Amino acid sequence: MKAAGLLFFVLVFLAASCGLGPDLSKDRVPRSPTPTPFVPEKPIEEYMRDGSSAFDARDYQAAIPPYKRALEIEQRSPKLDKKLWYVLVEHLAMSYARTGDSKSARVVLAYGLSKDYNYPIFHYILAVTHGEEGDESNSLLHLRRAFEYRANLLEGETFPDPLTDSSFESFRDSDTFQKAVAEMKKRKPRPRDKKGASR
Numbered sequence: 001m002k003a004a005g006l007l008f009f010v011l012v013f014l015a016a017s018c019g020l021g022p023d024l025s026k027d028r029v030p031r032s033p034t035p036t037p038f039v040p041e042k043p044i045e046e047y048m049r050d051g052s053s054a055f056d057a058r059d060y061q062a063a064i065p066p067y068k069r070a071l072e073i074e075q076r077s078p079k080l081d082k083k084l085w086y087v088l089v090e091h092l093a094m095s096y097a098r099t100g101d102s103k104s105a106r107v108v109l110a111y112g113l114s115k116d117y118n119y120p121i122f123h124y125i126l127a128v129t130h131g132e133e134g135d136e137s138n139s140l141l142h143l144r145r146a147f148e149y150r151a152n153l154l155e156g157e158t159f160p161d162p163l164t165d166s167s168f169e170s171f172r173d174s175d176t177f178q179k180a181v182a183e184m185k186k187r188k189p190r191p192r193d194k195k196g197a198s199r
Contacts, residue, residue, distance in 0.1 A: 044073045048084065051091065060095040067092040071108070083154060086112075086119065093125045097167070102129040118193040120149040124160060131167035139168060140180050147184040151192040 051067035054060070070088055074080055080088065089112040096105035106129055112122045127142035143162055150159045162168050162181050171177050 040069075040073045040077075044070050044080065047073070048080075048088065051095075052087075055091050055095060060098040063091065063095045064099070067095060071111075075111075086116075086121075086154060090121050090125065093122070094128070097125060097129045097132060100132065102133060105129050118149045118152050118190075120146045120152055120159065121157070123149065127162070128165070128167040131165070131170070134170045136171040136174065136177060139171075140177065143181065144184060147187065148190055149193075151189040 047066040047070035051063045051070060054063035054066070067088060071092055074085065074088065089108060093105045093108040093112065096102070096108065105125065109122050109126050109129075112119065116122070123142050123146035127139045127146060130138040130142065139162075146159075153159060163172060163178065165172075168177065
């Protein structure tokens with residue numbers, strides 16, 4: 001009886017080895033297709049132009065869609081030069097902030113700061129998002145960082161004055177805010193960072 005059982009096991013094993021067993025190929029995971037190259041519906045430069053046109057006209061709501069799409073394209077296939085990349089991140093974040101969407105502005109700025117923590121305008125716009133919410137404490141926190149890194153402005157840029165910025169209007173006249181900003185202006189910035197964004 002044991003010999004018969006052993007013989008049956010051997011026959012089953014040989015059948016499987018010779019391909020006579022059940023076809024398991026149908027259960028295999030099919031090979032993934034070759035990824036389709038990413039091709040945007042129109043060049044990123046056109047989105048940048050549309051966004052900048054609306055931004056310069058202070059139509060921040062209209063600036064968001066083209067800038068947002070430009071950033072999506074840039075993140076998938078980086079090709080913007082250094083200055084345009086800063087403009088894109090800065091203007092999209094500011095557009096969100098000016099239209100009251102602080103959460104989206106901070107998401108964009110988190111991306112920007114992950115690439116270049118030393119760029120002062122990213123910190124300044126973070127302060128703006130808190131200013132729009134009437135949060136003096138966090139506004140001052142991010143303003144201090146912005147002033148600390150202000151030597152890293154791009155060529156031709158000027159550093160904003162928080163005392164004339166409407167984003168801080170709700171507490172702009174407070175002694176705490178005015179004294180803090182005056183102290184920031186007197187303090188020397190960190191030396192200029194020559195490396196820039198790590199993209």
